[in-house]
Each structure stands twice: as C-alpha cells, then as structure tokens.
Amino acid sequence: MLKSAATGVDAMAMIRRVEGSDEATLSTRCPHCGIVEVPTLAVTVWHPHGEEGGRYSFICPRCGAVKNKAIDADTAGILWAAGASRADDG
C-alpha cells in the first residue's frame, strides 16, 4: 500500500470533493495529530517550472503547525485543480 515511501513523496495525500459545493478537502497526515482534513483552499503548492518534484504546505487544523510535504507533479496538478493556491517562488 505504501509503495512510494522510498521516494519521499506523500502517498497519503487524498482529495475529497465536498458534495454539493466547489470545496474539497485534503486528507493528509500531521506528525503530531495523525490524519487531518484540510480544506484545499488552505493549501499552498510549490512546483517550480521544469522540476519533477514539488511540495505543499498546510496549517494543521488541530495543532496549528505549518507542515510541508513533498509531492510529485501529478499530485501538484491535482491539488491546484482542487483549489489549492499556487506559489511560484522556485
């Protein structure tokens, strides 16, 4: 199940559309709190042009800590499509 653990990519990232609205939530893991649900609007994604990998950051809704996770290009695209903000500071 966790086959991509060796790459460091966040295999736990899962996006769920909120029924009947434009909102979506990202199920991710906070090291302190375990699995948490974060609105995709509160997620910022970095994916510098021309690079294979990127990362996203979110504020944990339970402990308030800012967390960063590595992602691949596909996941970055999915997050943007789901409403995450784009940070092109790369």
Ligand SMILES: [Zn+2]
């Ligand atoms: Zn937390």
